[in-house]
Amino acid sequence: MDQAKCGALIKSLRREKGWTQAELARRIGVTDKAVSKWERALGCPDISLLDALSREFRVDMAALVSGTLNESKKDGGNMNRLKFFLCPVCGSLLTSTGRSDISCCGRQLSPLAPARADEGHTPRVETVEDELYFTFDHPMDKEHYLSFAAWQEYDRVLIQKLYPEQDAAFRLPRMRRGKLFLYCTEHGLMQVNM
Numbered sequence: 001m002d003q004a005k006c007g008a009l010i011k012s013l014r015r016e017k018g019w020t021q022a023e024l025a026r027r028i029g030v031t032d033k034a035v036s037k038w039e040r041a042l043g044c045p046d047i048s049l050l051d052a053l054s055r056e057f058r059v060d061m062a063a064l065v066s067g068t069l070n071e072s073k074k075d076g077g078n079m080n081r082l083k084f085f086l087c088p089v090c091g092s093l094l095t096s097t098g099r100s101d102i103s104c105c106g107r108q109l110s111p112l113a114p115a116r117a118d119e120g121h122t123p124r125v126e127t128v129e130d131e132l133y134f135t136f137d138h139p140m141d142k143e144h145y146l147s148f149a150a151w152q153e154y155d156r157v158l159i160q161k162l163y164p165e166q167d168a169a170f171r172l173p174r175m176r177r178g179k180l181f182l183y184c185t186e187h188g189l190m191q192v193n194m
C-alpha cells in the first residue's frame, strides 16, 4: 500500500461524507489518532480494517489498497450511448450512458454487446393509431423468453419489460428515429433493424 496515496484517498472520502476524523474513527472502531496518522501518510490502515472502511465509504477494497478511484470522465448523457447491464445472479437490469463501473451481487458487470437480430427475433410492426405494435414469433416460456425491449433515441429511452407466459408482443408510442433492442434470455441482447 502506498501510504501517501492511501492517506490522501481516506481524507478526501472522509470529507466527501462530511465526517470528522473522530467520526470516521468511531465508525470503524479505531482511535482518531490512527485516522490522523493515515491521513498524514505516517501509516496505512491494517488489512483487517479494509472491510469496514470499504463499507463505510462504499468504495471497492481494491481502490483503498491502490489509493486511487477509477473515476469516469463527465458524462454528456447521450442516450444513444446507453449501455445495458444484466446481473447474472439476481437478474437486475442496469443502464449507464457513461463509462461507469457497474457491479451487482458483488460482481463487476460488463455491458451487454448487442448482436444483429436474426429472423426469430425480428418483430412484425403495425401502426395502431399513435402507437406501434410489435409482435414476435418467439417462445415465452420460463427457459426461453424475451425479457425486455428498449427503444432508444438521443434524449430518451423507453424500456418495456416482458414476462414469461405473456404474449411476445408490446406497444410503444410512435417514435422518431432510434434503435430497438431486445433481450432474449437464451440468445442475449439484439439490435433490431427498423
Ligand SMILES: [Zn+2]
Pocket (backbone or CB within 6 Å): 087, 088, 089, 090, 091, 092, 104, 105
Ligand atoms: Zn445482482
Ligand SMILES: [Zn+2]
Pocket (backbone or CB within 6 Å): 121, 138, 144, 145, 184, 185, 186, 187
Ligand atoms: Zn430467443
